[in-house]
Amino acid sequence: MNLNIIKKIFTMLLLTVGVTSLYGQFKTPMINLEHFDDRRFQWGYYFGANTFDFKIDYKELNYQTERLREIQTEKKIGFNVGLTGQVHLIKYLDLRIEPGLVYNKRVLTFPGFTENRDIVREVPSTYIYIPLLLKFSAARWYNVKPYVSAGASVVFNLSSNASLAIDNAERTFRSSKNVFFYELGFGFDFYTHYFRVSPSIRALFSVNNELIPDNNPASPWTGNLNGLKTRGFLINLNFE
Template identity: 35%
Template sequence: MKQRIIKIVSLFVIVLGTNAQAQTFNNLFKTKDRQDHLEDFDLQKFSWGFYLAGNNFDYKMVLNPTFGMDGNKNLVDSKATYSFGAGLIGKMRLNEFFDLRIEPGLHFVQRDLTFNTFDHVNNLYPGGYPLPDGTYTDVITNPDITHTNKSVKSTYLDVPILLEIHGDRWYNSRPYAAAGINYLMNLQSNETSEGDNSVNTFRTTTHNFGWSAEIGIQFYFSRFKLTPAIRGTFFTNNELVQDKATTPPYWTPAISTMQTRAFMFVLKFE
């Protein structure tokens, strides 16, 4: 009898506790009293907006084993820098769970490259690098900072096309993920420049391609939708334009491939 009473009391306590928790949850979040914002916003066939981005751009490099490496030591370093960007949003609703987005924007970028290749190359070719015509390139024995450090400035016109998949809306928020392809035009590439690193001009490709992946949460307010998101963008082509054949192999010959990788914190307003 005593054990039966204990069981009944325990069951009563559990039911009472569960009811109290549910009541506390409803009071805390007031789900019954809250108003849904922009209920018909996502039913539009087309919508638009703009975004601001805080960026971190870097180069992923594969170094040439002859000029860019001394044993297992890398002789070229890339330093990532923080930058900003902004752009527009155009969105087309496909169905209840999928949207197609295009988000053209501009990203202003600077990356710093350091070349520690001079002693290594000079040891390989103390009389200068041999050219096909029988002459030799000049040897730089005491490089100054303009020779060893290159600030690579880029302005990317980024045009991503993304397929977005989102979950069900919970009150005034909705999670989503997106992925797609990018076309990126570097407006400061110097690709067609006649100068190269011998006159402190670092050249990269103008037309580039890549892919992006993104996750975020959409928040609905009374007049607009705010979306904080994290995006990764990865170039698929080699951006490096090689120096002229008459330029010593201190710089671009040390790099086999060079591709941008970027991580962005994006704030979208629709």
């Protein structure tokens, strides 16, 4: 399953829920869960998919003549699952925390080698994910409400290999265990008779350097790198 398929599924899901909700409104203008947003605290859960890559900072690289020296990142599709908690602050503004598990794997292809054992490095990421977000909502229109979100998060990468003494010379890529992100996203709240469902998409950008250099300063894998930073997208479906 690639990213385009996930985008199509997400779009179809959004359209299906939206059309169903609008049809119900025109048929009988009933407002579901009319006072749901007035609650001080709300709880729920989510699941979804993700994709991540790296922004790579080189020490020396002439982008006009040396593009063949760039490291290539193959992006994979991962999954997200977690819980949600929300505190209603004022009208149209909520504070959210969404701790969960985010799993993904990236594959780095290094130039300048002839053997596959030296060229390819898998970078698995098993994140304990803790975001703190502000949710800015528009006025509710019957059973639909759009919103945007912004905030920060910290992840603890259980697959970072940061504590290992071995490095790429022993076919082991290392990265930082703790990563800090800022996040931007948008979504829609749909109100059914029994619960609120909220599809959303969110962009994440790390702010700290995640690279742990190899033990050899002249390493052919990390010697020409200043750092790596993660960029990614999360697609979630929240139920509250």
